Amino acid sequence: MIRKAISPESLGSVLREARKQKGLNQTATGRLVDIDQPTVSKVEQGSGGTQLDTIFRLLAALELEMVIQPRSKTDVKNEGDNW
Amino acid sequence: MIRKAISPESLGSVLREARKQKGLNQTATGRLVDIDQPTVSKVEQGSGGTQLDTIFRLLAALELEMVIQPRSKTDVKNEGDNW
């Protein structure tokens, strides 16, 4: 479960993973927060042109939150099965 | 130091705080990653229309990283001074 998002692509992967773990498809996810399926698809594929608002909408739909922190050079791996 | 970003507005605040702590102004920050000053201003004010790519550029300029995690209902406060 990758959680660190260092680019639109990796963020897209994180969102896709989270969505699947919730057993949702793109259509259902989008419907929760008024985003159409093609847009969800593009975000998950890592479109850097995605608008910030769309990201926060998706985070809400997937019950996720964003944390901003200093770059951890060391901490490369994600200690993690905690979700 | 708020680090949890739950909306474009709070993300803007986090970025502004981080920028100031690095002793940078909007012009200098933007120059690091090819974003003009007015755009930095808008992001810090919380424009939801900001593009994701612009956010990652700014995170890079400020040496920050984004982490996505399950929403923590409890963890309201930010245990703090570690940055």
Add this chain to the structure above:
DNA sequence: AGACTTTATGGCAAATAAACTATAAATCTC
């Protein structure tokens, strides 16, 4: 293989982000 579900891609219209430049407004400094 065939039917069904899910995801990806395309065109169109409306809305808007960002660069650029300029300038107004706010903030700091002496």
Add this chain to the structure above:
DNA sequence: GAGATTTATAGTTTATTTGCCATAAAGTCT
């Protein structure tokens, strides 16, 4: 309070996102 720096706002232009609708492509299941 004047002067300098920093931030906010505005107009114009270009490029792009998104919703909408349709459809193609890929994946799943019996």
